[in-house]
Amino acid sequence: MKLEIVTKSDQNDIQNQIILNIKELISFKNLEPGDKLPSERMLSEKFGVSRSNIREAIRKLEFYGILVSKPQSGTFIAEIGTVAMDGMLNDILNLEDPDFKSLVETRILLELKTVRLASLRRTDEDLKKIREALEAYAEKVENGEDAVQEDLLFHLAIANASGNSTMNTFMLIITPEIITNFEKYHVCDSNQSVRGIKEHEEIYKAIESQNPQLAKEKMKIHFGTLYQYCYHSDK
Numbered sequence: 422m423k424l425e426i427v428t429k430s431d432q433n434d435i436q437n438q439i440i441l442n443i444k445e446l447i448s449f450k451n452l453e454p455g456d457k458l459p460s461e462r463m464l465s466e467k468f469g470v471s472r473s474n475i476r477e478a479i480r481k482l483e484f485y486g487i488l489v490s491k492p493q494s495g496t497f498i499a500e501i502g503t504v505a506m507d508g509m510l511n512d513i514l515n516l517e518d519p520d521f522k523s524l525v526e527t528r529i530l531l532e533l534k535t536v537r538l539a540s541l542r543r544t545d546e547d548l549k550k551i552r553e554a555l556e557a558y559a560e561k562v563e564n565g566e567d568a569v570q571e572d573l574l575f576h577l578a579i580a581n582a583s584g585n586s587t588m589n590t591f592m593l594i595i596t597p598e599i600i601t602n603f604e605k606y607h608v609c610d611s612n613q614s615v616r617g618i619k620e621h622e623e624i625y626k627a628i629e630s631q632n633p634q635l636a637k638e639k640m641k642i643h644f645g646t647l648y649q650y651c652y653h654s655d656k
Contacts, residue, residue: 435470437514439478442468444510453503458488458496484590485513524595529644531588532576536624536640537633538583547582548629554578555625559618568614569600575621579628617643 443458446467458464461479465472479496482488487509490496498506539547554575561568573596580592620643627636 435474436478436481439464439468439470439474440482440510440514443478443482444507444514447498447506452498454498454500454506456498457494458498460495481513484594485509487513521599524599527591527595528576528599531591532579532644533637533640535580535583535585535588535592536628536636538585538588539579540628540631540633540636542584543582543628543631547578548625551575551578551582551625551628555618555621558621562614562618568617572614572617572621573600579624582628 443464446452446458452458459467461472461475464475468475479488479490483490486499486501487506488496489499501509539551543551554571554577558568558571558575561571577589577592577596580589583589620639623639624636624643627639
């Protein structure tokens with residue numbers, strides 16, 4: 422039995438081909454905004470790919486506002502003009518995978534906003550989840566274990582507490598790639614991880630006290646190393 426390994430590049434090629442096929446299907450069938458697409462099963466058979474690949478392509482187009490999925494009804498073309506939709510599909514197909522530096526820059530911008538919102542909107546349940554993530558991170562660091570995932574889960578808990586579903590979605594999208602590359606680029610060492618416990622605690626307290634300006638300042642301090650990586654590594 423032959424074992425096939427699908428690389429990230431291969432996966433992107435498959436996704437782009439499916440999106441191109443959907444674009445051509447819309448054009449060939451003269452589908453308009455509000456029209457329904459064929460089912461995942463039918464698209465899978467027509468394009469010769471798995472249903473999971475079809476599902477991922479549809480999710481990607483949903484994220485960019487091209488398609489809209491309605492429970493128990495199916496997937497529909499969003500209510501945007503055909504010219505705009507065609508241009509957006511072309512742009513999506515031409516998107517390049519972001520490099521690690523770009524991801525980190527995006528993360529910093531997002532988190533300075535989400536931490537302010539979290540300090541204003543957090544609930545007691547949000548505080549509980551942020552605290553649990555903080556303690557999980559501290560436990561790993563104190564045991565000398567890698568805590569990259571726990572660190573990012575702490576930040577995702579803050580994003581969730583912001584009450585902004587769009588920014589939370591962006592964080593969820595970029596987080597897996599950041600986890601994959603953190604150690605590769607040696608952004609954090611053990612001393613920084615230990616210092617991170619104190620910084621996390623200060624961020625948590627600022628959110629708990631509902632002080633958005635202090636929360637933002639504490640997050641900036643926490644991102645000091647990442648700032649250096651993004652803005653000084655080219656010099």
